[in-house]
Amino acid sequence: MRALTRLTTLKTSAIAVAMAGALGTGQASAGEVEVLHWWTSGGEAEAVGTLRDLLEAEGHEWKDFAVAGGGGDSAMTVLKSRAMSGNPPAAAQIKGPEIQEWGELGLLGNLDPVAEAGDWDALLPEVVADIMRHEGHYVAVPVNVHRINWLWANPEVLADAGVEVPTTWDELFAAGEALREAGYVPLAHGGQPWQDATTFETVVLSLGGSDFYRRAFVELDQEALESDTMIEALTTFKRLRGLMDEGMPGRDWNLATSMVIEGEAAMQIMGDWAKGEFTAAGLEAGEDYLCAPVPGTADAFAFNIDSFAMFRLTEQAAREAQYSMARLVLEPEFQHAFNRVKGSIPARPDLDMDEFDACAQRSMADFRQAEDEGGLVPSMAHRMAMGSDVQGAFYDIVTNYFNSSDMSADQAAERLAQAASLAL
Known part of the structure; x- marks a missing residue:
């Protein structure tokens, strides 16, 4: 409930700021767009630079406001502080239900003129467009679509240990034993709450399927959260800890990816932003590294949509620069350039994927299939499935369970259900 309390406090402050007419005017100069985001790793920084270059080519000024760490948690803390002081940035990387939370505060601007001119309703899949709207x-504006349930692998390491990319959990654990014997870390991981939650949600998706996943993480169904399926998922998740190395606590995700790139580790469970690190290292998909759905999730697609929410501005030149940024985000030039570097797929599925690598092409094909067959699910770990208050509680429970020898899977499932009940 801590996050909910912070947002309630923020709402009181926001109303006062709005009455003063000071939203977003700050010290922004004409044509300046201050952009808050958490894209700070090598591949991510290169990707966001493409948008900066396009905006500046149109004569506007990009003021970078990058906040590293925590899978966006640190950035959201800074954003709330800025908003409470009446000086939010022009644009901020905000995702999923949090867009609605900020909309309820009355702080977000209206992008309908840009959307109508660009025919966003026709360009975007409904599941994407719906997240970008508040009260219609x-x-x-969506930047991309990430797939969460990816398993990345170093083919030379696998070959040296005599194993193949696993398609089941039994195969994964068996491969882990062979990889250990060959002197490798079977599964690279960063011991941070959001990374723990990322791995956990893929296990739930694998063992429960898309419908169960939605019941547990979107509907917050008590029976699903305390079910035998959830307990099995928690048990399997805890077993994965035995495939990781002792240096994982506190490790950033991109450092775990580097372990796979350098051949220290064999595999990593991570969203496809990890592919940006492989790309930045000059590696080629399908040859220098492999991608495959997390075991048991080939028919499902857990998605995370990066997006920029636009804060309400009153200064005309700043608003025009903001509109230009929103328009540029969905234009083919940026969608191609950004997503090829970032590792994700375009937010608009009408674009030609021939210039993308094999992993991205499979991701787009799997997205379309999952959309048709009901396999699309919003990521719990990446702010797409539930409100920030419940998600924060789930983070705490999942990471405490993963790192504790005293908490059983049954107890963890019970605590997840209790946390969810507070939001119902």
Whole structure:
């Protein structure tokens, strides 16, 4: 409930700021767009630089406001502080239900003129467009679609240990034993709450399927959260800890990816932003590294949509620069350039994928299939499935369970259900 309390406090402050007419005017100069985001690793920084270059080519000024760490948690803390002081940035990387939370505060601007001119309703899949709207109006623009349930692998390491990319959990654990014997870390991981939650949600998706996943993480169904399926998922998740190395606590995700790149580790479970690190290292998909759905999730697609929410501005030149940024985000030039570097797929599925690598092409094909067959699910770990208050509680429970020898899977499932009940 801590996050909910912070947002309630923020709402009181926001109303006062709005009455003063000071939203977003700050010290922004004409044509300046201050952009808050958490893309700070090598591949991510290169990707966001493409948008900066396009905006500046149109004569506007990009003021970078990058906040590293925590899978976005640190950035959201800074954003709330800025908003409470009446000086939010022009644009901020905000995702999923949090867009609605900021919309309820009355702080977001209306992008309908840009959306109508660009025919966003026709360009975007409904599952994407719906997240970008608040009360029927566009308030955010999608940058990409990430797939969470990816397993990345170093083919030379696998070959040296005599194993193949696993398609089941039994195969994964068996491969882990062979990889240990060959002197490798079977599964690279960063021991941070959001990374723990990322791995955990893929296990739930694998063992429960898409419908169960939605019941547990979107509907917050008590029976699903305390079910035998959830307990099995928690048990399997805990077993994965035995495939990791002792240096994982506190490790950033991109450092875990580097372990796979350098041949120290064999595999990593991570969203496809990890592919940006492989790309930045000059590696080629399908040859220098492999991608495959997490065991048991080939028919499902857990998605994370990066988006920029636009804060309400009163200064005309700043608003025009903001509109230009929103328009540029969905234009083919940026969608191609950004997503090829970032590792994700375009937010608009009408674009030609021939210039993308094999992993991205499979991701787009799997997205379309999952959309048709009901296999699309919003990521719990990446702010797409539930409100920030419940998600924060789930983070705590999942990471405490993963790192504790005293908490059983049954107890963890019970605590997840209790946390969810507070939001119902």
